[in-house]
Amino acid sequence: MSATERVLYVEDDPDIRAIARMALEVLGGFEVRICASGPEAVAAPTSFAPDIVVLDVMMPRMDGRTTLAELRRVAGLERVPAVFVTAKVEPDDVERYRESGVIGVIKKPFDPLTLADQIRSLAESAGT
Amino acid sequence: MDAISSLASIVPAIVLELGSDGVVRYANDYLEEVTGFAPSDVIGRHWLTEFVPEHDRSRVSEVFEGAVSGAATRGNVNEVLTSDGGRRSIQWNDRALTDELGATVGILAVGVDVTEQMQQRRELERNRSLLDEAQRLARIGVWEYDFVNDELWWSDEIVELFGLRGRPTIPSYDDFMSVVHPDDRRLVVGCYKQGMETREPYRVAHRLLTPDGRTSWVEERVATVFGPDGTPSIVRGTVQDISERLEMGREIALKDAALENASTPIVIGDAEYRLMYANAAFLAAWRAASVEQVMALTPRDLWVYERDEVADEVRSMLSGGRPWTGEVTALRLDGTAFPAELSGALIHDETGAVTYVIGAFNDLTDRVEADRVKSEFLSMVSHELRTPLTAIDGALRLVTGGVVGALSDDARQYLTAALRNTRRLTHLIDQLLISERIASGHFAVSVRPTPLRPLVVGLVEAHQPYGADRGVRVELVGDVPDATVETDGERFEQVLTNILSNAIKFSPDGGVVRVSVNVDDLAATIEVADDGPGIPAEYHHTIFDRFTQIDGTDSRAVGGTGLGLSIAKALADQLGVGIGLRSSVGVGTTFSLTVPRTRTGQSSDPELPG
Numbered sequence: 162m163s164a165t166e167r168v169l170y171v172e173d174d175p176d177i178r179a180i181a182r183m184a185l186e187v188l189g190g191f192e193v194r195i196c197a198s199g200p201e202a203v204a205a206p207t208s209f210a211p212d213i214v215v216l217d218v219m220m221p222r223m224d225g226r227t228t229l230a231e232l233r234r235v236a237g238l239e240r241v242p243a244v245f246v247t248a249k250v251e252p253d254d255v256e257r258y259r260e261s262g263v264i265g266v267i268k269k270p271f272d273p274l275t276l277a278d279q280i281r282s283l284a285e286s287a288g289t
Numbered sequence: 290m291d292a293i294s295s296l297a298s299i300v301p302a303i304v305l306e307l308g309s310d311g312v313v314r315y316a317n318d319y320l321e322e323v324t325g326f327a328p329s330d331v332i333g334r335h336w337l338t339e340f341v342p343e344h345d346r347s348r349v350s351e352v353f354e355g356a357v358s359g360a361a362t363r364g365n366v367n368e369v370l371t372s373d374g375g376r377r378s379i380q381w382n383d384r385a386l387t388d389e390l391g392a393t394v395g396i397l398a399v400g401v402d403v404t405e406q407m408q409q410r411r412e413l414e415r416n417r418s419l420l421d422e423a424q425r426l427a428r429i430g431v432w433e434y435d436f437v438n439d440e441l442w443w444s445d446e447i448v449e450l451f452g453l454r455g456r457p458t459i460p461s462y463d464d465f466m467s468v469v470h471p472d473d474r475r476l477v478v479g480c481y482k483q484g485m486e487t488r489e490p491y492r493v494a495h496r497l498l499t500p501d502g503r504t505s506w507v508e509e510r511v512a513t514v515f516g517p518d519g520t521p522s523i524v525r526g527t528v529q530d531i532s533e534r535l536e537m538g539r540e541i542a543l544k545d546a547a548l549e550n551a552s553t554p555i556v557i558g559d560a561e562y563r564l565m566y567a568n569a570a571f572l573a574a575w576r577a578a579s580v581e582q583v584m585a586l587t588p589r590d591l592w593v594y595e596r597d598e599v600a601d602e603v604r605s606m607l608s609g610g611r612p613w614t615g616e617v618t619a620l621r622l623d624g625t626a627f628p629a630e631l632s633g634a635l636i637h638d639e640t641g642a643v644t645y646v647i648g649a650f651n652d653l654t655d656r657v658e659a660d661r662v663k664s665e666f667l668s669m670v671s672h673e674l675r676t677p678l679t680a681i682d683g684a685l686r687l688v689t690g691g692v693v694g695a696l697s698d699d700a701r702q703y704l705t706a707a708l709r710n711t712r713r714l715t716h717l718i719d720q721l722l723i724s725e726r727i728a729s730g731h732f733a734v735s736v737r738p739t740p741l742r743p744l745v746v747g748l749v750e751a752h753q754p755y756g757a758d759r760g761v762r763v764e765l766v767g768d769v770p771d772a773t774v775e776t777d778g779e780r781f782e783q784v785l786t787n788i789l790s791n792a793i794k795f796s797p798d799g800g801v802v803r804v805s806v807n808v809d810d811l812a813a814t815i816e817v818a819d820d821g822p823g824i825p826a827e828y829h830h831t832i833f834d835r836f837t838q839i840d841g842t843d844s845r846a847v848g849g850t851g852l853g854l855s856i857a858k859a860l861a862d863q864l865g866v867g868i869g870l871r872s873s874v875g876v877g878t879t880f881s882l883t884v885p886r887t888r889t890g891q892s893s894d895p896e897l898p899g
Contacts, residue, residue, distance in 0.1 A: 174676055174679075174680065176680035176684070177676070177679050177680050177683065180679075180680060180683035180684060180687060181683075183687055183692065184683070184687075187692070188692060219672060219676075248671070248672045248675030248676055248679065249668065249671075249672050251668065251722070251726070269675050269676065269678075269679040270675065270678050270679040270681075270682035270683060270711070270715055271679065271683065272682075272683075272686055273683045273686050273687050273690075273692075274686055274687070274690045274692070
């Protein structure tokens with residue numbers, strides 16, 4: 162079992178990106194690559210091989226689920242663990258997210274002080 | 290006397306000579322033919338007391354006294370006993386017998402046997418009174434016109450129908466025409482003339498305007514009898530009052546029109562659920578070109594229930610005499626479908642047997658669409674609000690968490706207030722969303738055996754830090770029994786959470802919220818007691834409504850959304866959890882939740898009989 166150290170974070174809202182960077186990089190000690198859109202994320206892995214992918218769901222043009230599907234077509238990321246961070250957390254939605262093969266769903270607003278811990282524990286319980 | 294005797298021996302009549310004392314002095318042989326008594330049986334015996342039955346005796350005695358005092362009496366009929374114990378009816382003509390000095394010495398009575406005629410007359414009278422009664426009950430009158438003798442006769446019921454009671458008139462054609470409604474006279478005369486020409490019986494319905502000002506409807510049936518020479522000899526008819534029947538018919542026609550023009554689709558089936566009728570609204574909603582198109586189908590072709598078994602449930606409910614209302618999917622004839630609410634009911638006849646089944650539909654398309662739009666809107670709003678809240682909340686948490694450096698006390702105080710309010714806003718959005726989902730029936734619950742202890746202990750512990758923030762102690766009183774309850778663990782937690790946080794919010798600084806659990810064979814009861822201000826009695830029935838506020842308290846001051854208890858109640862209702870409230874102003878409030886226990890052995894196979 163390798164430790165989760167490299168996080169690919171996809172989020173279209175710049176303010177939330179800033180908070181996520183602080184939460185994961187400064188407080189969590191991850192190596193973080195943050196992307197502002199799905200297409201940007203799909204292009205990223207060639208230079209950044211993430212241990213886990215964290216995605217916002219509701220994004221313009223390419224949403225979180227499509228982005229995840231695209232990422233999984235990239236060589237080496239076929240089975241990369243993924244977590245959705247979303248403001249849309251009705252039971253039906255959560256059910257659909259899980260069908261996309263994510264190991265967890267984190268609800269917005271999230272607590273930046275504990276976000277890194279949350280991701281680490283999801284990764285651990287998923288056996289990454 | 291000899292001449293009289295010989296005459297008396299040959300007339301076909303009884304001849305009696307009675308003394309003024311009533312004793313028989315003479316009787317002819319004919320007496321024996323009628324009564325079986327020979328003259329020798331009666332001579333010397335008292336006629337009245339020995340040969341007249343008791344019920345006729347006083348009447349006959351009066352006639353006898355009259356005859357003795359000189360009055361000739363004719364045509365009186367009385368019964369006479371016969372030798373075989375029977376009776377015969379005899380019609381008498383009497384006259385007094387006098388001596389040479391003119392004094393009455395007895396009477397001579399000549400009697401004719403009228404027994405058969407009397408029987409026929411009684412029979413006739415009975416028939417006549419039965420006919421009269423039948424006419425009266427059916428409100429049918431009969432009449433007859435004899436062309437030969439130019440005589441019109443009609444029955445009492447006609448007098449009644451024509452409102453001519455109390456007018457002593459001989460029936461006449463003019464009397465009849467006077468009560469026919471003026472507007473209908475031409476019709477009545479026309480029909481009569483036509484009937485004479487065609488020689489066929491006919492019927493005509495027309496109005497009567499009776500002398501008392503009443504208008505009624507009658508039906509006449511008329512038939513004419515023609516003589517051998519082709520001229521009419523007798524015309525007979527009946528007149529029946531049909532006002533009531535018409536009124537009923539009119540009422541039925543009215544209801545028919547109401548049914549046909551109702552905007553609600555309605556179908557009627559027979560006791561076997563075969564379709565018999567569909568109104569215009571049904572044909573339109575199902576896009577059927579004709580009623581025949583619908584009648585060729587079965588209910589199963591026209592709508593389906595959520596599950597197949599519901600159809601059986603509906604039948605059994607209806608046959609139990611209970612109406613049924615529920616949602617179905619209506620299947621249009623063009624292959625499309627729409628959601629509908631179906632209300633079904635059975636119609637029974639006076640013996641209680643099912644005669645018809647009626648179904649009325651309510652198209653739910655608009656409601657379902659409105660629900661969808663509302664739900665989508667709320668979902669969108671909640672997402673659009675949460676995104677900026679994530680940035681605000683995240684930033685505040687980072688700053689107040691000391692991540693970006695130390696804060697002055699003032700800065701910390703203000704930023705903490707800001708953070709607290711973003712949390713409240715988030716909470717409010719969550720609650721609104723849940724509340725809306727419950728209200729629209731989109732909040733699924735899944736009831737299964739759930740261990741109670743970890744749930745209650747976990748929730749109490751989870752609320753202790755929140756209580757501590759407000760200076761409120763949250764404690765478990767006594768043991769939590771190790772029971773299993775029938776509920777949806779996640780939803781039940783939500784109910785208990787809302788009750789607990791409500792208790793904490795309304796507790797004073799230094800207050801205590803006590804949680805206790807009691808179980809009996811059937812249920813577990815969880816009580817949450819606070820020592821807050823209490824809820825005045827007049828609010829007890831509205832406290833579970835959305836956004837209820839009690840005068841003098843401001844739920845916002847304690848961070849409430851006004852939705853917590855309404856959500857708890859709605860969820861509890863959905864779970865079959867009883868929710869109770871005891872409260873005294875100034876003492877505190879106790880909420881109780883009663884949740885059914887899982888019956889032991891519930892999951893094991895039932896024992897097979899034998």
